[in-house]
Amino acid sequence: xxxxxxxxxxxxxxxxxxxxxxxxxxxxxxxxxxxxxxxxxxxxxxxxxxxxxxxxxxxxxxxxxxxxxxxxxxxxxxxxxxxxxxxxxxxxxxxxxxxxxxxxxxxxxxxxxxxxxxxxxxxxxxxxxxxxxxxxxxxxxxxxxxxxxxxxxxxxxxxxxxxxxxxxxxxxxxxxxxxxxxxxxxxxxxxxxxxxxxxxxxxxxxx
Numbered sequence: 160x161x162x163x164x165x166x167x168x169x170x171x172x173x174x175x176x177x178x179x180x181x182x183x184x185x186x187x188x189x190x191x192x193x194x195x196x197x198x199x200x201x202x203x204x205x206x207x208x209x210x211x212x213x214x215x216x217x218x219x220x221x222x223x224x225x226x227x228x229x230x231x232x233x234x235x236x237x238x239x240x241x242x243x244x245x246x247x248x249x250x251x252x253x254x255x256x257x258x259x260x261x262x263x264x265x266x267x268x269x270x271x272x273x274x275x276x277x278x279x280x281x282x283x284x285x286x287x288x289x290x291x292x293x294x295x296x297x298x299x300x301x302x303x304x305x306x307x308x309x310x311x312x313x314x315x316x317x318x319x320x321x322x323x324x325x326x327x328x329x330x331x332x333x334x335x336x337x338x339x340x341x342x343x344x345x346x347x348x349x350x351x352x353x354x355x356x357x358x359x360x361x362x363x364x365x366x
Contacts, residue, residue: 178206178252180225184216192220200230207255207286210237213248226253234259238286240318241266245282255286262293268304270321270350276303277314289318299328306335307352309345323347329356337364 185198195217202211213234219227228250236243242265250257262282266275269289279293279300292315293300299310302325312327324346325331331340333352343358 178204180204180252194218194225202228204252208237208239209255209286211235211248218252224253226251228252240269243282243284256284257286258283264291264293266291266316266318268321268349269318270348271305271352273305273349275316275323275349277301277316279314291316291318299330300325304347304349305352306333307347308332308334311345321349323349338362339364 181203182196182201184196184200186196188195197215200211200213200216202216203209211230211234213230214232216228216230218225219229221227228248230248231246233246234244234248236248243259243262245259245262247260248257249259259282260280262277262279264275264277264279264282264284266277267273268275277291277293277300280295280297282291282293284291292313294313299312300314302309302311302314302323304323309325309329309331311325311329314326315324316322324344326344329340329342329345331342331345331354332338333340333354335352339362340354340356341360342356345354345356345359347354
């Protein structure tokens with residue numbers, strides 16, 4: 160009976176905002192405005208190329224749409240050109256806006272085709288617009304892109320426009336250019352790794 164109810168709810172969700180959501184789990188408990196999933200939860204949304212794996216998840220109905228997804232356990236997310244891992248996920252299925260804690264982001268840069276790796280405590284992401292921003296409370300944000308290794312208090316990554324912004328106690332090493340930089344802010348053009356900085360201290364290695 161629960162399976163029939165679940166299929167009906169997903170059918171309603173499909174017509175609410177034109178997305179098909181495939182979900183499997185070991186246990187499901189649907190109510191009028193909340194569906195709870197437990198054990199080996201797997202989610203896939205075809206139109207968004209969005210996949211999710213977790214152990215515990217809930218989807219809440221907002222304004223008659225099943226769009227408010229949350230998971231307190233560890234989650235693994237796949238999306239177009241990237242992956243994301245972390246905890247305490249909150250995600251809007253309709254807008255593709257979300258937030259996650261203790262995040263590890265791996266994404267292929269659109270302009271340079273280099274893979275970017277980012278670790279931070281708090282990440283806010285917009286998968287529809289390929290826009291990511293994050294901060295760290297204890298340890299600094301860690302960023303790796305090709306020959307660049309950097310740390311900062313905050314980052315903004317605009318994948319479509321090819322811009323990576325680092326702010327707050329920035330420390331950056333560019334092994335290709337043989338430079339080390341400390342700054343309050345650095346803006347990186349991801350296509351060619353050209354940089355602009357504010358309040359910069361720079362160390363150049365001359366062999």
